[in-house]
Amino acid sequence: MISVTNLRKQxxxxxxxxxxxxxxxxxxLLALLGPSGSGKTTLLRIIAGLxxxxxxxxxxxxxxxxxxxPRARGIGFVxxxxxxxxxxxxxxxxxxxxxxxxxxxxxxxxxxxxRVQELLSLVQLEGLGARFPSELSGGQRQRIAxxxxxxxxxxxxxxxxxxxALDAKVRVELRHWLRELHDRLGLTTIFVTHDQExxxxxxxxxxxxxxxxxxxxxxxxxxxxxxxxxxxxEFLGExxxxxxxxxxxxxxxxxxxxPSVDAGTLPAGPAVAYVRPHEIELDPKTPVGACDTVVRSLxxxxxxxxxxxxxxxxxxxxxxxxxxxxxxxxxAGMTVRIxxxxxxxxxxxxxxxxxxxxxxxxxxxxxxxxxxxSLPYSRVG
Amino acid sequence: xxxxxxxxxxxxxGRRDALPGFSPTLGLxxxxxxxxxxxxxxxxxxxxxxxxxHQALAYLATPRVISAFRVSFGISLAAALINGVAGLLVAxxxxxxxxxxxxxxxxxxxxxxxxPTAVAGISLATLYGDTGWIGGLFAPxxxxxxxxxLGIFVALLFVGLPYVIRTVQPVLAELEVEAxxxxxxLGATSRQIFRRVLWPPLVPALLTGIAMAFARGVGEYGxxxxxxxxxxxxxxxxxxxIVVKLEEFDYAGASVLAVAxxxxxxxxxxxINLLQSWERRRHGG
Amino acid sequence: MAVDxxxxxxxxxxxxxxxxxxxxxxxxxxxxxxLIFQQAFADGVSRYLAAIADxxxxxxxxxxxxxxxxxxxxxxLFGVAAAWCIAKxxxxxxxxxxxxxxxxLSVSPVIAGMVFVLLxxxxxxxxxxxxxxxxxxxxxxxxxxxxxxxxxxxxxxxxLIPLMLQIGRDEExxxxxxxxxxxxxxxxxxxxxxxxxxxxxxxxxxxxxxxEFGAVAVVSGHITGVTVTMPxxxxxxxxxYHTVAAFAVASLLSLLGLLTLLxxxxxxxxxxxxxxxxxKGLPT
Numbered sequence: 028m029i030s031v032t033n034l035r036k037q038x039x040x041x042x043x044x045x046x047x048x049x050x051x052x053x054x055x056l057l058a059l060l061g062p063s064g065s066g067k068t069t070l071l072r073i074i075a076g077l078x079x080x081x082x083x084x085x086x087x088x089x090x091x092x093x094x095x096x097p098r099a100r101g102i103g104f105v106x107x108x109x110x111x112x113x114x115x116x117x118x119x120x121x122x123x124x125x126x127x128x129x130x131x132x133x134x135x136x137x138x139x140x141x142r143v144q145e146l147l148s149l150v151q152l153e154g155l156g157a158r159f160p161s162e163l164s165g166g167q168r169q170r171i172a173x174x175x176x177x178x179x180x181x182x183x184x185x186x187x188x189x190x191x192a193l194d195a196k197v198r199v200e201l202r203h204w205l206r207e208l209h210d211r212l213g214l215t216t217i218f219v220t221h222d223q224e225x226x227x228x229x230x231x232x233x234x235x236x237x238x239x240x241x242x243x244x245x246x247x248x249x250x251x252x253x254x255x256x257x258x259x260x261e262f263l264g265e266x267x268x269x270x271x272x273x274x275x276x277x278x279x280x281x282x283x284x285x286p287s288v289d290a291g292t293l294p295a296g297p298a299v300a301y302v303r304p305h306e307i308e309l310d311p312k313t314p315v316g317a318c319d320t321v322v323r324s325l326x327x328x329x330x331x332x333x334x335x336x337x338x339x340x341x342x343x344x345x346x347x348x349x350x351x352x353x354x355x356x357x358x359a360g361m362t363v364r365i366x367x368x369x370x371x372x373x374x375x376x377x378x379x380x381x382x383x384x385x386x387x388x389x390x391x392x393x394x395x396x397x398x399x400x401s402l403p404y405s406r407v408g
Numbered sequence: 409x410x411x412x413x414x415x416x417x418x419x420x421x422g423r424r425d426a427l428p429g430f431s432p433t434l435g436l437x438x439x440x441x442x443x444x445x446x447x448x449x450x451x452x453x454x455x456x457x458x459x460x461x462h463q464a465l466a467y468l469a470t471p472r473v474i475s476a477f478r479v480s481f482g483i484s485l486a487a488a489l490i491n492g493v494a495g496l497l498v499a500x501x502x503x504x505x506x507x508x509x510x511x512x513x514x515x516x517x518x519x520x521x522x523x524p525t526a527v528a529g530i531s532l533a534t535l536y537g538d539t540g541w542i543g544g545l546f547a548p549x550x551x552x553x554x555x556x557x558l559g560i561f562v563a564l565l566f567v568g569l570p571y572v573i574r575t576v577q578p579v580l581a582e583l584e585v586e587a588x589x590x591x592x593x594l595g596a597t598s599r600q601i602f603r604r605v606l607w608p609p610l611v612p613a614l615l616t617g618i619a620m621a622f623a624r625g626v627g628e629y630g631x632x633x634x635x636x637x638x639x640x641x642x643x644x645x646x647x648x649x650i651v652v653k654l655e656e657f658d659y660a661g662a663s664v665l666a667v668a669x670x671x672x673x674x675x676x677x678x679x680i681n682l683l684q685s686w687e688r689r690r691h692g693g
Numbered sequence: 694m695a696v697d698x699x700x701x702x703x704x705x706x707x708x709x710x711x712x713x714x715x716x717x718x719x720x721x722x723x724x725x726x727x728l729i730f731q732q733a734f735a736d737g738v739s740r741y742l743a744a745i746a747d748x749x750x751x752x753x754x755x756x757x758x759x760x761x762x763x764x765x766x767x768x769x770l771f772g773v774a775a776a777w778c779i780a781k782x783x784x785x786x787x788x789x790x791x792x793x794x795x796x797x798l799s800v801s802p803v804i805a806g807m808v809f810v811l812l813x814x815x816x817x818x819x820x821x822x823x824x825x826x827x828x829x830x831x832x833x834x835x836x837x838x839x840x841x842x843x844x845x846x847x848x849x850x851x852x853l854i855p856l857m858l859q860i861g862r863d864e865e866x867x868x869x870x871x872x873x874x875x876x877x878x879x880x881x882x883x884x885x886x887x888x889x890x891x892x893x894x895x896x897x898x899x900x901x902x903x904x905e906f907g908a909v910a911v912v913s914g915h916i917t918g919v920t921v922t923m924p925x926x927x928x929x930x931x932x933x934y935h936t937v938a939a940f941a942v943a944s945l946l947s948l949l950g951l952l953t954l955l956x957x958x959x960x961x962x963x964x965x966x967x968x969x970x971x972x973k974g975l976p977t
Contacts, residue, residue, distance in 0.1 A: 098597070099595075124596075440771045444842055452807070498717065515954065519723070535728050623799060629803050647801050648803075651803055651910070654911060663807075
């Protein structure tokens with residue numbers, strides 16, 4: 028439904044977007060995820076027409092959208108700080124898009140009022156139509172903003188860090204609510220966030236941006252399990268990072284005493300190894316790939332225990348089941364044997380090649396070809 | 409100015425506040441204000457009541473007085489309204505556009521505030537006099553600016569302009585860019601955006617600015633008496649009339665004039681305030 | 694949250710607005726200022742200096758400075774006290790108090806002077822009593838001071854009140870808890886926080902005190918050397934057609950005004966909000 032090709036944009040000489048290409052399918056919920064300055068908001072605003080691209084193309088529903096002004100693109104936009112019209116009631120805010128339509132297309136007063144009520148119900152704020160934004164909570168304001176965007180029946184919904192200005196609890200509530208709304212309406216939606224949990228939990232696909240480029244696009248599970256680059260590896264979830272050296276097809280982790288792992292076809296030379304805390308096995312049954320570490324500290328966090336382990340002079344974090352830790356009666360200063368269930372290696376050269384082979388046999392390689400083609404979208408029900 | 413009500417702890421008689429110094433400072437404040445503000449102003453009221461009601465009204469109904477009021481209030485209002493338009497334009501340019509010299513312009517706006525009134529007065533009188541830089545341009549066409557009502561108007565424009573600009577500017581600056589972008593995405597044209605998104609929040613600020621310019625204009629003395637002409641019945645302003653009465657030792661008369669002037673100003677300001685709160689209620693402030 | 698995104702004016706309409714605004718402002722506001730200096734130096738620098746050195750002028754300058762030296766500190770003291778009780782405490786009737794505080798700003802300067810004539814003039818309330826003791830207030834120095842006190846009364850308070858409200862009580866409370874007394878808390882905790890706002894308020898108060906015309910004219914009597922301040926001297930010179938002298942004195946007052954303006958700009962930039970928003974941001 029949306030096709031972006033090689034989009035470029037510069038601000039004051041610095042590249043905000045450095046060649047973005049992406050396809051988005053009809054009815055898809057896509058997250059644009061990345062750190063500040065990665066270009067995700069710029070991309071969103073270019074799709075909306077609020078910014079102009081320097082180069083590249085943008086097609087919406089097969090039409091060239093770049094020369095089309097925002098008001099004619101059929102989009103709904105929701106801002107991080109709501110951008111509600113403070114001097115209008117919630118109902119008037121929602122009705123706004125309908126009331127500015129040209130005479131010929133404008134619905135009757137009654138039709139507009141009905142639609143406003145319909146939308147208030149949709150966002151579960153019936154009865155609050157007469158309130159002014161200053162009389163609403165943050166979460167309520169954002170829902171009104173969403174209702175306002177939906178009132179004109181856009182074919183594309185764009186959200187710029189929609190929950191960024193809200194309390195943590197409200198953020199989580201609205202996250203689920205947004206997903207439900209999306210499932211109900213089936214509207215193509217793109218939202219920008221820097222919160223990976225939000226992106227991974229909410230989206231059909233996640234596009235990870237870094238410094239104006241797309242690092243990887245894929246389903247949440249995929250980008251998490253098969254990170255296409257060291258950046259994605261580090262950005263999503265927690266990681267332990269270990270320098271290593273590849274020689275003769277194997278990499279030795281840490282200075283000494285570390286295990287050596289299969290490095291596949293990666294070239295000899297320096298590399299970085301990543302291990303996720305929960306992929307560290309304590310007291311493994313097999314000696315293959317196992318090594319000894321010293322417990323430096325541990326802390327109980329709910330049902331899990333977080334361990335700080337020293338391996339070859341370097342501190343790594345492990346996330347383990349509390350029961351197991353208790354069973355092993357681990358305390359600071361003790362030595363414990365561990366094994367890495369999955370280690371991912373990335374070279375430090377510009378090509379950024381990656382390779383991994385898990386202890387259960389799963390293998391993977393990076394970079395992964397950016398999946399441009401839209402997901403074949405099948406909706407049930 | 410209204411003072412927000414949620415700072416400090418409640419003062420109860422007999423209960424000690426954690427912070428010291430309340431009684432002495434309040435006492436000093438009340439004493440000072442009573443002595444310097446309330447006492448003198450009450451003298452005004454008392455003095456004015458030296459005349460009976462019907463006497464006072466008859467006094468006010470004389471042609472010279474009526475003319476002075478017409479001049480002072482009428483021209484102040486006109487100047488304030490023009491300043492409203494001009495001030496809005498200038499504030500708009502200062503807030504929404506970037507152009508070379510903008511910062512200097514922003515500083516210049518305060519100039520009429522900074523110049524003492526007598527200084528502004530002689531300067532304006534000279535500038536718009538028949539041989540002045542600007543007056544001289546109009547003189548060949550038979551248009552006299554200084555020493556006429558037009559001169560009063562021009563001086564009031566000068567004096568009142570910063571009020572409008574400085575009240576409108578912060579409100580303009582506060583208008584969220586994103587609200588305007590939202591309106592864009594919702595399909596509004598530039599005109600619609602101005603009319604429905606930008607203008608409504610501006611109205612109260614604009615009214616306030618105009619009211620302040622008006623109030624200032626009515627009472628203005630120093631910048632006026634040099635350029636005004638001061639011809640009774642024609643270009644005499646109320647403050648000057650008051651001074652004339654004082655010099656004649658007609659204290660009661662002067663007081664009546666002063667009270668009438670304050671009263672009329674208060675009425676107009678009240679009307680503007682009411683207009684503002686009506687606007688605010690309509691648009692949720 | 695307002696995002697400052699100024700674009701260069703695009704399109705003819707916007708450019709026209711910007712340019713016409715600029716030229717309007719320049720014309721209207723800068724010309725009178727330039728004229729002052731042009732007229733002052735119209736006959737050359739020596740005439741200018743002679744006008745300043747004129748005994749009448751020097752007397753007026755001295756008188757103006759003296760009045761300011763009395764009025765400004767008194768009103769500063771008042772302003773600090775008023776701001777302290779209004780901003781740090783809550784009590785009934787605060788709004789009325791603030792309204793009264795604002796009154797001197799909303800009455801015409803002529804009325805400001807007149808009320809003192811009503812009180813202390815020959816036919817005023819205290820007139821006979823003063824005459825009996827051979828004391829003169831109106832048409833004498835005390836009258837000038839009183840009138841100036843009246844019109845400059847609110848400036849320091851108006852600057853400090855919003856500032857101190859914005860800052861809140863927390864730091865003072867912390868100091869009290871740590872054992873500091875009231876005065877020490879004020880000097881070492883409050884004062885440093887408000888110092889830029891205080892300085893600016895004092896500057897405004899001073900500018901008005903030195904430049905006040907209407908109120909002082911009414912109580913003055915225009916007695917040369919005794920009750921003629923700089924603004925009154927300007928009027929006298931002007932009415933006597935000593936144009937250069939009038940504008941020379943006016944130029945001094947203008948410099949004071951300009952200095953106040955510049956300092957405000959500098960404080961805004963350097964102090965970065967340390968001056969506070971002020972009441973509606975207006976100095977008058």
